Amino acid sequence: MKLNKAFTLIFLSFYSFSKLLAQTDETYLFPINPGNKNYLAGTMGELRSSHFHAGIDIKTGGQEGLPVYATKRGYISRIKVSTSGYGNALYMLHPDGNTSVYAHLREFSDEIAKYVRAAQYENKTYEIELFPDPYEFAFQRGDVIAKSGNTGGSTGPHLHFEIRDEQQRVLNPLHYGFDEIKDNIAPIAQRLAVRPININSRVENRFDRKDYYLSRYGVNYAINDTITAFGKIGIELLGHDKLDGAANQNGISTIEVFVNDEKYHSQIIDVMSFSLMRDIIVHYPYDIKVNKGRTYHNLYVDNGNRLNFYESKANNGYLNIEADSTYHVEIKMHDPYGNISTVTLNIKGKAPAKQIKERIDFELDRISYQVEKNILKVFTRENCEEDANKELSIYINDSIKTVLPAYFLNNVAVYLWDLHEGIPTSVLSCNKGVNISINARAIPHQATVINAENFIVNFPQSALYDTIYVSTAYEVRTQDSLEVFSIEPVTVPLKSSFYVSASPQFSHYQKDKTHVYQTDDAGNFSFVGGSWSGETIQFNHRSMGEFTLVTDDTPPVIRPATEKNYYYISDNLSGIASYTASLNGEWIMMRYEPKLRLVWIEWPEGMQNKRGSFELKVKDNAGNETIYTTKL
Known part of the structure; x- marks a missing residue:
């Protein structure tokens, strides 16, 4: 050929x-x-x-x-x-x-x-x-x-x-040797956290992530007190870099972890593939980002993380802490200009204690629970018997399992259950029980369909980084009469979208103007979209949370700016979807700057002085349209 x-x-x-x-x-x-x-x-x-x-x-x-x-x-x-x-x-x-x-x-x-x-x-x-x-x-x-x-x-x-x-x-x-940039400032460490990973792991005797402030000594940082821990743990680091003459908090390109003077784990962010960029949400602890707004580096490789700039001696960077052993940990942070700072900490292996003289740091009913990845944590405030080892009854389908308290926080018993062993429908202690609102387990590389009340959730094979335990709920909120479809937990990252087919129970919707929105605790609405098929609406999204239906029948607003041929455009709910303009019936280009809510004419060569009938059409995501006309 x-x-x-x-x-x-x-x-x-x-x-x-x-x-x-x-x-x-x-x-x-x-x-x-x-x-x-x-x-x-x-x-x-x-x-x-x-x-x-x-x-x-x-x-x-x-x-x-x-x-x-x-x-x-x-x-x-x-x-x-x-x-x-x-x-x-x-x-x-x-x-x-x-x-x-x-x-x-x-x-x-x-x-x-x-x-x-x-x-x-x-x-x-x-x-x-x-x-x-x-x-x-x-x-x-x-x-x-x-x-x-x-x-x-x-x-x-x-x-x-x-x-x-x-x-x-x-x-x-x-x-690439740019002398225009000067950097004599070493990376700055802000905080360090240690997280228990397995059901038998502990940090300071508890199955809780522990955050530590750091003492600073020039370019060196330290946790002065020895940390006690046991079992498989992960270290997380909050920090940033600075350059000369700028206050901006920049990224740290290289972090190395040494355990007892041996290099144990490192990350060098010098080459990145766009196809893996989303995996940042498993590079940092997603739950902390959602709950506290802080973006730590995981100094370990979490499940599902496909990024290839890590090197680990063992266990993907996790540490296995044995009782009565000591671990001296050094974390070195490098920037591209050779500045280095160091964080040091000492970990003492200690078999978990049963009685801990600490108060819990959240409000607690007589019996309540939390889910942390694959661990169910149950808290009971009172002992109904003198026996300090009162069992917790765990109801799984037609069977009953029992577990003893993992430890006590003053008068609060803390029970731990590995959800890999089964998903409870309820738990009971001292004749006080609580229902466990986990509907299903979704596993990576397997499609999972959950039939919830008035809606169906589908997690495709590619959606998950790790096994998740999904809770769903349907409710009609009395304060605003909205139908709310909840898919939890919001603290778990997703690799790609899940799909929902919802069957709203209200009959008053104007379907061509009604779409799905994600809502938050502050009552804000974020447009998701969706398409109607009969009496159901289908949509997909990449983060879990609360979803509702809202009718937007208010068209966008167009108003002239002070500068000639400039116009402000805005929408109160679903957001701007498209805009188009014409002069004497012929298409004319408008430049759009969303952060300024501003559009303006970009004339073709030779047309700058053309006059005639000008028309600007703006549509929002709900299909509402506004038409503005004037003479130029």
Whole structure:
């Protein structure tokens, strides 16, 4: 089969050009204000809620419009314009096979902008992704390719800059010798936590995660008191890095754990695959993030975690603490500039005590329970007999199991039950009982269907990182007459979406305007969507919680801004779904900046002074539409 001649010429010219440039050993140029001191707002590997931060965020002094320079010779291989994420972004392919990325741009260079504008008008869309022909937009190192901005998901003016390898994996730009960034500050440790993992594990005699404050001695940190523990435990670290001249809390790229002077576990966040970014929610303790808003590093590899930047000597970084043994733990935090700080702690293995003179730190009924991963914890406040070892009766289908207290917190008995041994329907102690609201066990790599009251939940094979114990409930809230479909626990991370088919019991819904929303304790509503099929509505989501149906029949609002041809658009509930504009019946492009709630006309070349009838249509996610007309 013969190759197309044009393709052959392109391929050969690319090969020759690549070979020639590869021989120059050209260094990477800092893309903002090169040769001068610069400052960063974010670094590689910073922990965000749903992803690791890729690349670096370069400050632009709170301004937009700074020249953005090509970091190396190459050509533009990809252009993206979006109202979210990276906003306006350029991708440049270099002869060494790497790709540099420039994001949140205000505008492209003139020749690129003209090319993009033509494609937007041809396709009648503002948001667009383009792949120019090789060398259609070729640049030399140091050429201005764009102006910095604040587009997309950016929360302030800056340039997001990445270097990716041939597989589009993100590399750490700070390893490319940029003298514009100065860093003489070692990473900072804030807190450390120790978590029991198995039913027989203890930290300070309890089956509870324990948080510790750290004493600081320059670049060294310590827990001064010896920690007592037993069994399988995991260590979690809260910390950040700083660079000279900036207050921003940045990511820590390298953490090493040494146990009794032997390297035991490490993580080096220098290369990342976008396909695994979501696994950050098992890199940090998700339950602590949800409940307390703190993002620790797990210094162990949790179940389902597919990230490949860990090295563990044994047990995926978990420690097995034996009674009467001592463990000296050193945690070293490194940044890319060679600054190192150290956290030290000592752990003493101690067989669990039965009686603990501590108060519980939450309100307690006479009998109550908590679920922590696969462990059911039951608390009873009073002993009904003199026998301090009063058994707890655990009802599982038609059988009854009994367990003794694992330990006592003053007058509170604490019982532990491994849910792998069975899911109780109720537990009973001293003639006081409580129902256990676990509907099902869902297991990774197995599809699980739960038939709940008035709705069905389906967890596909790919949805889970670890085994979870699901509680479901249906209720009509009296305070606002909403039907609420609950899927718990909210403190468990999911790899991908679960699916729900709900059968609402109310008959008054205006179906074309009624959709599913996730609600929280503060009464806020977040649009989820869903589609009706007869009397049921189907939806999917990636986080568990409370879901309800809300009718949105209020159209969006459009109002002119003070600047000519600029308009504010907003919606009170479901959110803006789409917008389109025309002049004298012909499509005209509007640029949209969601964080400003602002749209404005982006004129095509030669039309800046055109006049006539202008129409702007805005729809929300519930299908409500507002039309604004005026004369230009």
